[in-house]
Amino acid sequence: MTDRGITVFGATGYTGRLVVKELVARGARPLLAGRNPQKLASLAREHGGLATFVADVAQQESLAAMAEKSRVIVNCVGPFVDLGQPVVEAAVGAGAHYLDTTGEQPFIRAVQGLDTKAREARVAVVPAHAFEIALADCGAAILARGYSDIASLDVIYATRFHASQGTKRTVLRMLGAEGFGYEEGRLVSQPPARYRRSVELPEGWGAMEALSFPSAEILTIPRHVRTRAVRVYLALPGMAARGIAWSMPLVRVLAKTPLVRVAERALGTDTSGPEPGVRAQDRFLILLEIRGVRRGQALREALAISGRDPYGITAAVAAQGALRMLADDYDRRGVLAPAQAFEPEAVLSDAKAFDVAWKKLA
Numbered sequence: 001m002t003d004r005g006i007t008v009f010g011a012t013g014y015t016g017r018l019v020v021k022e023l024v025a026r027g028a029r030p031l032l033a034g035r036n037p038q039k040l041a042s043l044a045r046e047h048g049g050l051a052t053f054v055a056d057v058a059q060q061e062s063l064a065a066m067a068e069k070s071r072v073i074v075n076c077v078g079p080f081v082d083l084g085q086p087v088v089e090a091a092v093g094a095g096a097h098y099l100d101t102t103g104e105q106p107f108i109r110a111v112q113g114l115d116t117k118a119r120e121a122r123v124a125v126v127p128a129h130a131f132e133i134a135l136a137d138c139g140a141a142i143l144a145r146g147y148s149d150i151a152s153l154d155v156i157y158a159t160r161f162h163a164s165q166g167t168k169r170t171v172l173r174m175l176g177a178e179g180f181g182y183e184e185g186r187l188v189s190q191p192p193a194r195y196r197r198s199v200e201l202p203e204g205w206g207a208m209e210a211l212s213f214p215s216a217e218i219l220t221i222p223r224h225v226r227t228r229a230v231r232v233y234l235a236l237p238g239m240a241a242r243g244i245a246w247s248m249p250l251v252r253v254l255a256k257t258p259l260v261r262v263a264e265r266a267l268g269t270d271t272s273g274p275e276p277g278v279r280a281q282d283r284f285l286i287l288l289e290i291r292g293v294r295r296g297q298a299l300r301e302a303l304a305i306s307g308r309d310p311y312g313i314t315a316a317v318a319a320q321g322a323l324r325m326l327a328d329d330y331d332r333r334g335v336l337a338p339a340q341a342f343e344p345e346a347v348l349s350d351a352k353a354f355d356v357a358w359k360k361l362a
């Protein structure tokens with residue numbers, strides 16, 4: 001067991017390469033795993049000669065062999081809804097901890113069904129330990145402390161963002177998928193743009209319109225915060241929000257036709273993404289709002305998390321999470337939300353190189 005270390009699966013992808021870089025910068029020597037031996041060898045050389053392992057999701061035995069070599073698997077192979085489940089099963093089967101960069105609701109829902117298996121295997125399985133989900137999940141844990149009765153928790157994302165090809169493929173894949181909301185203490189089927197609200201955002205973002213979407217905090221936050229509702233919104237300028245709300249039903253119909261395959265082919269298979277200088281300028285604000293009772297008093301409070309470079313943040317929190325899981329005293333088990341797997345403030349601090357800061361608003 002002792003010579004089993006961290007494996008980055010999908011190491012040659014856009015996010016995988018960033019995770020490898022972050023791990024190496026922290027002194028780790030991860031095993032680079034992926035389906036393309038030439039790309040793996042070239043990446044290994046860039047980092048002064050790391051070990052490589054060829055594994056493909058289509059070949060379960062290659063995943064099992066990869067997992068046998070791993071104490072922690074960081075999975076960056078998406079779309080996870082198509083490619084993720086066999087990797088989780090291989091990790092649990094071999095007694096390896098698992099962490100990934102997904103933000104996809106249907107995949108996380110399926111993985112949460114493996115909780116008992118993960119506990120029996122004495123491993124932690126942490127989907128969505130990335131910019132989207134981990135920061136808001138940890139912010140929700142911080143904001144909800146001390147509340148005894150929570151009526152609702154809203155998460156509002158405002159972001160100026162350049163997406164990788166992999167993210168575009170995943171978003172396209174998710175457009176036609178069934179989405180869930182969390183209302184009255186249970187999951188309910190809920191399409192994108194089901195709710196719309198106006199919001200005044202701090203830190204210069206100003207007045208915007210926000211549209212709800214089936215983001216995965218809807219699945220993670222209720223695992224550790226006793227709230228009756230979770231709604232996640234994307235804040236947009238008014239015209240854009242109205243246009244999207246109007247066209248969404250048609251987009252959802254089109255997303256279930258062969259047109260999606262045409263769009264997927266147009267995106268190709270390349271693993272490029274925003275250049276470092278571009279992604280470093282991509283800023284975001286996540287506003288969390290809570291309504292509930294604390295020490296007998298009905299309250300509304302808010303927490304703002306801000307920063308820049310969502311891909312840089314994803315790589316930093318995934319790398320640091322994997323290093324914590326590798327430690328001998330890491331003892332959390334089962335399928336966990338980011339805020340259950342690690343201390344929430346520690347996760348947010350892992351991204352401080354990307355100016356991530358959080359504060360309660362008056």
Ligand SMILES: NC(=O)c1ccc[n+]([C@@H]2O[C@H](COP(=O)([O-])OP(=O)(O)OC[C@H]3O[C@@H](n4cnc5c(N)ncnc54)[C@H](OP(=O)(O)O)[C@@H]3O)[C@@H](O)[C@H]2O)c1
Pocket residue numbers: 010011012013014015016034035036039055056057058076077078079080083101102103128130131132133164165166167168170171269270271272273310311314
């Ligand atoms: N939640 C967040 O905030 C967040 C942040 C970043 C990324 N993500 C998600 O993470 C995923 C990866 O994004 P990305 O931009 O890194 O995508 P990408 O550049 O396309 O990388 C995907 C990786 O998957 C590998 N792959 C594809 N099919 C495979 C198979 N059958 N077997 C083994 N490996 C396979 C590719 O291998 P090759 O290199 O050989 O092509 C590539 O390394 C996406 O789903 C994205 O949405 C989420």
